[in-house]
Amino acid sequence: MITLTAQCPECDADVRLPDGVMQNELISCPECGVELEVISLAPVELALAPDVEEDWGE
Amino acid sequence: MSVSVGIVGGSGYTGGELLRYLHGHPHARVTQITSREYAGQYVYTVHPTLRGASDLQFIHPDALTACDVLFLCLPHGTASRQIERYAALAPVVIDLSADFRLTSPAAYAQHYEEAHPAPEWLARFVYGLPEVNREALRGARYASGVGCNATAVNLALLPLVRAGLLESAFAEVKVGSSEGGNQHNAASHHPIRSGAVRAYKPTRHRHHAEVAQVLGESVRVQFAVTAIEMVRGVHVLAHCQLTRKVEEKELWKAYRVAYRDEPFVRIVSSKTGLFRFPEPRVVAGTNLCDVGFELDADGQHLVAISALDNLGKGAAGSAVQCLNLMLGFNETDGLNQLGVYP
Numbered sequence: 001m002i003t004l005t006a007q008c009p010e011c012d013a014d015v016r017l018p019d020g021v022m023q024n025e026l027i028s029c030p031e032c033g034v035e036l037e038v039i040s041l042a043p044v045e046l047a048l049a050p051d052v053e054e055d056w057g058e
Numbered sequence: 059m060s061v062s063v064g065i066v067g068g069s070g071y072t073g074g075e076l077l078r079y080l081h082g083h084p085h086a087r088v089t090q091i092t093s094r095e096y097a098g099q100y101v102y103t104v105h106p107t108l109r110g111a112s113d114l115q116f117i118h119p120d121a122l123t124a125c126d127v128l129f130l131c132l133p134h135g136t137a138s139r140q141i142e143r144y145a146a147l148a149p150v151v152i153d154l155s156a157d158f159r160l161t162s163p164a165a166y167a168q169h170y171e172e173a174h175p176a177p178e179w180l181a182r183f184v185y186g187l188p189e190v191n192r193e194a195l196r197g198a199r200y201a202s203g204v205g206c207n208a209t210a211v212n213l214a215l216l217p218l219v220r221a222g223l224l225e226s227a228f229a230e231v232k233v234g235s236s237e238g239g240n241q242h243n244a245a246s247h248h249p250i251r252s253g254a255v256r257a258y259k260p261t262r263h264r265h266h267a268e269v270a271q272v273l274g275e276s277v278r279v280q281f282a283v284t285a286i287e288m289v290r291g292v293h294v295l296a297h298c299q300l301t302r303k304v305e306e307k308e309l310w311k312a313y314r315v316a317y318r319d320e321p322f323v324r325i326v327s328s329k330t331g332l333f334r335f336p337e338p339r340v341v342a343g344t345n346l347c348d349v350g351f352e353l354d355a356d357g358q359h360l361v362a363i364s365a366l367d368n369l370g371k372g373a374a375g376s377a378v379q380c381l382n383l384m385l386g387f388n389e390t391d392g393l394n395q396l397g398v399y400p
Contacts, residue, residue: 010329011310032310033328 006044010034015046061126061385062089064148066119069093070240072154073131074105075374079345081111083392086127086381088112092119122147127385129377130154138175145200150384152377154203158183160267169267186380188389189213189320190272195383206372207231208268210292211281213323213347214364217316218298219273223309227362229281229296233258234288234338237368252287259283290369291338296362303357313349321390322371322379326350336365343367345375345393 004017013031017038021027025038026049035049063080065073068091080086091101093116101116102109128148130137137144138157145151160166163177174180184194186201187209195201211229218224238246245251260282269279281296310325317323327350328334336348347366354360366372375393382389 010306011327012307013310028330031325033330033334035330 004041004044006046008032008034008036009046009048010036017044059085059385061086063087063127063129064089064122064125065091065129065131066122066144067092067131067133067136068101069096069104069116070131071236071369072373072377073129074101074108075369076129076131076377077101077105077108077112077114079374079378079392079395081108081392082394083378085385085387085391088114089125090114090117090122092117092122094119097121124148126150127152127381134170135172135175138179141176141179150199150381152186152201152203152380152384153183154373154377156203156205156264158200158202159185159205160271161185162271165267165271169264184380185268185271186376187212187272188376188379188383189216189317189323192383195380196386198384201377201380201384203373204376205265205268206237206292206366206368207233207263207281207283207294208265208272209372209376210294210347210364210366211265211269211279211296212272213366214294214296214349214362215273215277215279215298217312217349218300218309218360218362219277220316221308221312223300223302223304223312224273224277225299225301226278227280227296227298229279229294231263231281231283232286232288232291232293232295233283234291234368235285236289237285237292251285254285254287256285257282258285288338290342290367292364292366292368292372293336293338294362294364296364298360298362300358300360304353305357306353309351309353309360313351317349322346322375322393324348327352335363338365338367340397340399341365341367341370342397343370344395344397345370345379346397347371 008029011032036046037049039047096116097118101114127150130153137153163174166174183200183202184198187204313325322345326336326348335350349364351362
């Protein structure tokens with residue numbers, strides 16, 4: 001099976017997509033942690049997922 | 059290959075940390091450790107985590123004999139006054155004090171307010187920060203330690219300087235009580251120290267000299283040190299003025315270029331989770347330094363952040379990393395500990 005990769009639009013990290021990934025699936029960048037949406041599979045394209053405001057514990 | 063190691067002044071915190079790191083080292087064996095106060099006592103009576111791990115006993119400094127490597131963990135100004143003796147006892151010497159960190163006798167006199175006792179030795183020592191002096195450390199016989207606060211500032215800002223992005227920085231440095239060593243005084247008395255948020259050195263900290271030496275004189279870097287309720291750790295939060303407007307991707311590139319091959323520096327600048335930026339307790343007990351950043355909306359004001367253990371990457375951990383480079387061991391030997399959480 002071919003491993004799909006794409007660049008994180010936030011930090012430019014190489015993001016490896018999980019096997020069987022589907023369009024519109026949400027994944028996380030392994031380096032900056034941003035949530036990404038797979039907006040296209042051919043070609044592979046990632047976009048920042050809509051941000052949910054949170055106070056992460058403060 | 060196995061080398062015999064002596065630790066001079068081993069009853070302090072850095073001595074204990076050296077023992078802990080070297081306990082798991084495949085090529086280094088601590089054979090002697092000195093302490094005037096505790097001569098004859100087992101090391102675990104002073105460094106309790108070593109109970110069952112080491113049957114070593116402290117010896118008086120006068121009983122020190124020849125060995126392959128000497129680590130000097132002495133009060134400031136002591137190693138430089140006895141360096142000839144120690145160099146005669148071991149072909150490799152790593153001094154954790156500030157005595158041999160600066161290459162310039164004039165800078166030493168300026169920041170330590172006395173002429174250096176052995177200025178001819180300054181050029182023989184390599185400043186012991188592998189992230190900037192790796193090649194010089196390979197095969198070197200003499201290495202200095204690093205200042206913990208200086209290292210936290212230097213590693214936070216080094217990628218920006220190398221990329222030509224840093225114009226000036228002001229760093230707020232928060233530190234734990236173990237920076238003060240194991241000798242108590244009025245300021246370290248528990249009712250005074252506990253809960254403190256004490257502006258310990260708002261300007262003119264001695265480690266400025268190391269920052270200038272590493273980052274260069276062309277960028278203006280200032281820092282203030284505040285003692286807070288923490289035992290181990292240094293936390294740096296540096297407000298940086300960049301030379302031009304940038305995008306966040308460019309910063310990622312600068313930090314990756316600087317640290318992608320560094321075994322002990324991690325980039326922590328996460329958009330999710332509770333630990334989005336470096337935090338000292340995450341790296342406590344390790345040789346790790348975490349660095350991170352956040353770019354302000356104007357694209358030119360950056361907050362750079364770092365965290366390390368002052369006794370680890372800020373002292374004993376870096377010293378063991380230097381040992382590995384100096385003697386050609388794997389750079390990570392003895393240093394693969396992860397931190398504890400929570």
